[in-house]
Amino acid sequence: MSEKGLSLLAKLFQNSGEGIMLFNKNGLIESMNPRAEDIFGYKEDELIGKPIEVLVPEKVRHSHKTDRNSYLENPKSRPMGLGLDLKGLRKDGDTFPIEISLNYLKHENEMMVVAFITDITVRKQNERMVKEQQQKLEEYANELEKKVRNRTSELEHMNLGLQSQIQERKLAEQALKKSLVDLKQAEQEILASLEREKELGILKSRFVSMASHEFRTPLTTILSSANLIQRYSESEHQNSREKHIGRIQKNVQHLTTILNDFLSLEKLESGAQKINKSVINIKILIDEIIEAINPTLKVGQRVESTVQPVDIMSDEYVLKNILINLISNASKYSSGEDVIELTTHRSNGLLSLSVKDHGIGIPVEEQKNLFERFFRAANVTNIQGTGLGLNIVKKYVELLNGTIDFKSAEGKGSTFTIHLPTHIAE
Numbered sequence: 556m557s558e559k560g561l562s563l564l565a566k567l568f569q570n571s572g573e574g575i576m577l578f579n580k581n582g583l584i585e586s587m588n589p590r591a592e593d594i595f596g597y598k599e600d601e602l603i604g605k606p607i608e609v610l611v612p613e614k615v616r617h618s619h620k621t622d623r624n625s626y627l628e629n630p631k632s633r634p635m636g637l638g639l640d641l642k643g644l645r646k647d648g649d650t651f652p653i654e655i656s657l658n659y660l661k662h663e664n665e666m667m668v669v670a671f672i673t674d675i676t677v678r679k680q681n682e683r684m685v686k687e688q689q690q691k692l693e694e695y696a697n698e699l700e701k702k703v704r705n706r707t708s709e710l711e712h713m714n715l716g717l718q719s720q721i722q723e724r725k726l727a728e729q730a731l732k733k734s735l736v737d738l739k740q741a742e743q744e745i746l747a748s749l750e751r752e753k754e755l756g757i758l759k760s761r762f763v764s765m766a767s768h769e770f771r772t773p774l775t776t777i778l779s780s781a782n783l784i785q786r787y788s789e790s791e792h793q794n795s796r797e798k799h800i801g802r803i804q805k806n807v808q809h810l811t812t813i814l815n816d817f818l819s820l821e822k823l824e825s826g827a828q829k830i831n832k833s834v835i836n837i838k839i840l841i842d843e844i845i846e847a848i849n850p851t852l853k854v855g856q857r858v859e860s861t862v863q864p865v866d867i868m869s870d871e872y873v874l875k876n877i878l879i880n881l882i883s884n885a886s887k888y889s890s891g892e893d894v895i896e897l898t899t900h901r902s903n904g905l906l907s908l909s910v911k912d913h914g915i916g917i918p919v920e921e922q923k924n925l926f927e928r929f930f931r932a933a934n935v936t937n938i939q940g941t942g943l944g945l946n947i948v949k950k951y952v953e954l955l956n957g958t959i960d961f962k963s964a965e966g967k968g969s970t971f972t973i974h975l976p977t978h979i980a981e
């Protein structure tokens with residue numbers, strides 16, 4: 556090497572940023588550059604001839620010696636940063652992390668080892684700091700995640716609470732609505748029962764006036780006839796006796812009819828009136844009724860029937876009562892010479908049966924009240940009656956799933972028509 560080269564090398568040795576040390580095959584330090592002095596805190600003079608282990612922490616000194624010997628037996632270049640965790644020992648006793656690369660050379664036939672040393676305290680510190688910060692960051696992230704989790708579960712909890720509150724409120728609202736409905740219903744029931752009571756009051760007074768009127772006349776007749784019979788003791792009075800006995804019988808019969816009407820009404824209202832279905836031939840039924848009713852008609856009155864022999868499935872007892880009632884009214888509210896006409900008409904599974912008279916008729920303004928209990932029109936005050944018959948008839952017709960209507964003109968007559976299904980539904 557040229558002299559310049561040698562001088563440059565010497566400068567390089569002196570100024571190198573890495574510590575450079577030379578030691579011989581016995582591990583004794585031969586030379587070191589100023590950076591190595593800095594690193595270990597010794598002056599070169601203090602170390603020349605000293606074993607390299609002076610710079611090795613005590614607890615690894617022994618193994619270092621062994622490593623060093625095996626290296627010298629088989630020397631080769633060893634680069635820096637082999638991942639070895641090496642420590643150096645400074646003069647002041649401090650240990651510190653270092654990186655070492657080893658090389659060997661021969662000088663004057665003697666093997667020499669060159670160690671390049673880097674103090675990596677700062678790097679290690681930085682690494683530690685980075686690690687610590689990373690750890691802190693991780694902890695922070697974990698903490699954050701935990702907080703988010705807690706908050707989420709808190710929110711979920713709150714949400715559940717809110718949901719159950721909403722549910723409770725909804726239930727409360729429903730309960731409130733229901734009690735409002737109940738209240739309304741109760742109010743309506745009270746009103747209805749008040750209405751019923753009022754109606755009942757009206758009915759009672761109507762009943763009292765009807766009963767006092769309707770019962771008094773026959774009872775007076777019965778009493779006077781009975782008194783007279785008592786007086787007709789002679790046998791020649793037999794005719795008069797029989798006449799009064801007849802009167803008594805007729806009036807008792809009338810009272811019985813009224814009482815029967817009450818019973819029918821009571822039975823209908825309580826729902827006790829049941830339906831017994833059977834096949835009825837309408838013509839046969841009407842003929843029977845006419846035969847039974849004939850003796851009660853006014854003198855000169857007659858019933859004419861054009862009723863066809865149709866079979867219907869219905870209740871005979873109920874149907875008979877309806878027709879007797881309508882025919883009796885036709886007779887009662889007509890004069891002696893009038894004809895009562897019975898006709899039938901069939902269409903769409905319905906049988907219509909009409910009872911027509913040519914009697915006094917019903918005033919138009921009163922027709923709307925006709926089926927009310929105890930109702931009697933103003934033009935019948937001189938004729939006996941309770942005002943119950945049509946009310947019963949209407950209820951009977953409804954029991955047979957039928958309807959009733961009428962046409963009437965005052966002074967001309969009335970026609971009452973019932974429309975019945977030919978088969979009563981179950």
Ligand code: ADP
Nearest residue numbers: 884885888916931932935940941942943944945
């Ligand atoms: P009642 O004959 O005992 O008075 P109803 O209930 O049978 O009772 O009749 C109620 C009222 O309807 C009668 O009072 C009468 O005013 C009127 N009415 C019923 N049928 C006839 C009819 N065929 N002609 C005229 N008015 C009638």
